[in-house]
Amino acid sequence: MTTQQYQVPSADDFLMGGGGAPTAKFPVPQTTVGGRITERPTVEQQRDISTGDKKFWSDGNPMMQLVVTVQTDERDPQLDEDDGRRRLFVKGQMKNAIADAVRAAGARGLEVGGTLAVTYSHDGQASQRGFNPPKQYTARYTPAATVALNTPDPGTAAPQQQYAAPAAPxxxxxxxxxxxxxxxxxxxxxxxxxxxxxxxxxxxxxxxxxx
Structure with missing residues (x-):
């Protein structure tokens, strides 16, 4: 079944009274959410959507997840002052997809300024009767240094086309x-x-x- 992710605000959002960026949504296959990573990714414990209680594995270990905030082009008219930031709650198969993307980019991890795009590619096999099949994801990651190299300097004017004189007959x-x-x-x-x-x-x- 589908549940809404419990959101833990960042330190700045908590201080200033905000609830943090909205959760990234993947309503249908081929939905992609991505953009520049705007703040340092954090690791936190998962929480039960109904009670807000922290979740644990059967062996007593906490169930953890990675929280990544990206700057997207999305705007929700129902959200006041939506600036396009979205939070990805990374766990399960999405975590594996992002880890593969980071390795493919030759990076050691996610960093501020890098770009991350996550796509809901298809549905997996439901583990139990009555449960929705798990969403499967693919991901692409570009390190911050590569993004900077491929971003033109706004203060640099485009080179003017040189006039080539016609060849003498x-x-x-x-x-x-x-x-x-x-x-x-x-x-x-x-x-x-x-x-x-x-x-x-x-x-x-x-x-x-x-x-």
Whole structure:
């Protein structure tokens, strides 16, 4: 069955009276939530949605989860002053997907400034009758340094296109068309000969006639 995640506010949100960023939602397969990580990810204990009590495994160990806040393009008109931040409560298969993405990026973990995108790809197999099948996820992660390298500096103007002057036409040689001259110049075996002939033709054209 589907439950809403209990939200523990960050220290700043608690101090200023806010409840923290809304929980990221994955209503249907192929839904993707992602963006730049805006604050340091934290680890906290999971809580029961009905009672708010902390959850434990059968052996008594606490059930933990990772909380990651990302800056998305989403805006919910029902939320006052929604700035697009969403919190991912990372556990179970989502945790494995994100860990694989971090390893694929050559990183050691999630960091502020990196970008994380999580996609609800499909449903898995329900473990018990009457329960919804578990959501399966894929993830992509880009380290902060890579994001910075690929982000253009807003203070740097785009380079202006350089004007390229048209190539000078090949000097005329009696008996040869311009196309034939260009083909001859492209051949190392005849280029020198054509250059000599062009020089001779140009010199003859500038020599004044005898009186």
């Amino acid at each position: 090949a000097a005329a040689i009696p008996g040869l068309t311009p196309e034939q001259i260009q083909q001859a110049m492209a051949n190392p075996a005849t280029a020198a000969l054509v250059a000599q002939q062009q020089a001779a033709t140009a010199a003859a054209a500038t020599t004044p006639p005898p009186f």
